[in-house]
Amino acid sequence: MSTKTIANQNPRDRVSDFLQKYKVGAFFQKYTMTIALVAVTIGFSLWPGYEGRILLPSNITALIQENAYVFVLATGMLLCILTGGNIDLSVGSVVCFTAAIGCVMMAAGAHMLLAVLVMLLIGLGIGAFQGFWIAKIRVPAFIATLAGMYAFRGFSNVVLNGYRVDISNQSFLQLFGSGKTSYVPDFIRDIFPGLNEVFTKENTSLASFIGENFVTKFNVTCMCIGLVAVIAYIVIKVRKILVQKKLGISQSIPGQIIAMVLISALVLWMSFQLSCNRGLPMMLIWIALVLGVYAYITTKTAIGRHLYAVGGNEKATALSGIKTRNVYWFAYANIGLLAGLAGILTAGRAKGIDPVYGEGYEMDAIAACFIGGASAYGGTGKVSGMIIGALLMGVINKGMAIVGVDANYQKVVKGIVLLIAVMFDVLSKRQKR
Numbered sequence: 001m002s003t004k005t006i007a008n009q010n011p012r013d014r015v016s017d018f019l020q021k022y023k024v025g026a027f028f029q030k031y032t033m034t035i036a037l038v039a040v041t042i043g044f045s046l047w048p049g050y051e052g053r054i055l056l057p058s059n060i061t062a063l064i065q066e067n068a069y070v071f072v073l074a075t076g077m078l079l080c081i082l083t084g085g086n087i088d089l090s091v092g093s094v095v096c097f098t099a100a101i102g103c104v105m106m107a108a109g110a111h112m113l114l115a116v117l118v119m120l121l122i123g124l125g126i127g128a129f130q131g132f133w134i135a136k137i138r139v140p141a142f143i144a145t146l147a148g149m150y151a152f153r154g155f156s157n158v159v160l161n162g163y164r165v166d167i168s169n170q171s172f173l174q175l176f177g178s179g180k181t182s183y184v185p186d187f188i189r190d191i192f193p194g195l196n197e198v199f200t201k202e203n204t205s206l207a208s209f210i211g212e213n214f215v216t217k218f219n220v221t222c223m224c225i226g227l228v229a230v231i232a233y234i235v236i237k238v239r240k241i242l243v244q245k246k247l248g249i250s251q252s253i254p255g256q257i258i259a260m261v262l263i264s265a266l267v268l269w270m271s272f273q274l275s276c277n278r279g280l281p282m283m284l285i286w287i288a289l290v291l292g293v294y295a296y297i298t299t300k301t302a303i304g305r306h307l308y309a310v311g312g313n314e315k316a317t318a319l320s321g322i323k324t325r326n327v328y329w330f331a332y333a334n335i336g337l338l339a340g341l342a343g344i345l346t347a348g349r350a351k352g353i354d355p356v357y358g359e360g361y362e363m364d365a366i367a368a369c370f371i372g373g374a375s376a377y378g379g380t381g382k383v384s385g386m387i388i389g390a391l392l393m394g395v396i397n398k399g400m401a402i403v404g405v406d407a408n409y410q411k412v413v414k415g416i417v418l419l420i421a422v423m424f425d426v427l428s429k430r431q432k433r
Helices: 003-008 011-021 024-030 032-045 057-066 068-082 091-107 112-135 141-160 170-176 187-191 204-210 220-247 253-275 282-300 302-312 314-319 324-350 361-371 383-403 407-432
Strands: none
Touching (some): 068 091, 187 220, 220 253, 282 383, 383 407
């Protein structure tokens, strides 16, 4: 388009051409919930009388530990949703049941590793059992898992005899809990003792930057891990952008660069904040492990592609030779396994298990998936989007708790957020048609 033609355009047409050229609309549609997460965080950090409180290192650490079960369960729930909008209503009860078994075993003197293995195997077994009814017998997933929700809640009460069981195994609490010892040790300071002289209150320049209350306990290892993670992420994203450009794939490169910069800045900021509060929580290690493994499964493996294919068009997928029933079985066996892990993390954080633990966990997991962009019709959704959804729900919960919003109204807000997220999905599907 010539300069003269551009000059003759009215402002509305210029804006339209700009949006189409740089794919601004596609960028905002793709990163709607990310923008919402940033906006909500800023809103709570500027709340009158509570300015900056949600961004304190202790609150960020608490946010991760309190929502560990959401990240783990939502990862498994995503696989179920991908198969056609199916869900698992039993995961909260399975979390309580597996945790009850493990806690009773450790209370009776069983070795920690044996208890952990049994909890994971029981979760996997329950998932496979429910997957059998869904995949082979064709019982609707809603009904099969609803039955499981009632049954395993009852079994939990039977195992616990209606009472709480505490955990005193310090090794278990250190690996899976949220106490003062449940953090990755600052081994870099141990390797380089000279760093202790740098991180002292007498170092006024460092104290003014980090804060006098945090400078002596600043975790160097946590900060270094964050730096390495950001460098690895940037390298992967840059290679992906270069491949897209070489193959001529139409993508919003400026949008990807902006997202890469924002995510890198967020990871560095969170690493810094965690470093100011004991360092890297063990729960974050388990969360990162689960997210990394399942992000790879859904994007780089055949079974991951089969999950999307079944959710997109099950009949066509079956005609292509894929055993769709096994795909369902795989999805529900995996969410059972992850429910076992969530039971371990829940028991570790609470230092025991109570018969009411796990209630509502399935709803938090479902909400995180749909808010993160998973389609209610199946076939659409990513682990990265689910992370955003879980973080958004966690920030809303933590922010409302800090500013003193009544618990009942917190549920109202969460329901509205979920409804809006699903509404975006339905409207976008209608536009494509």
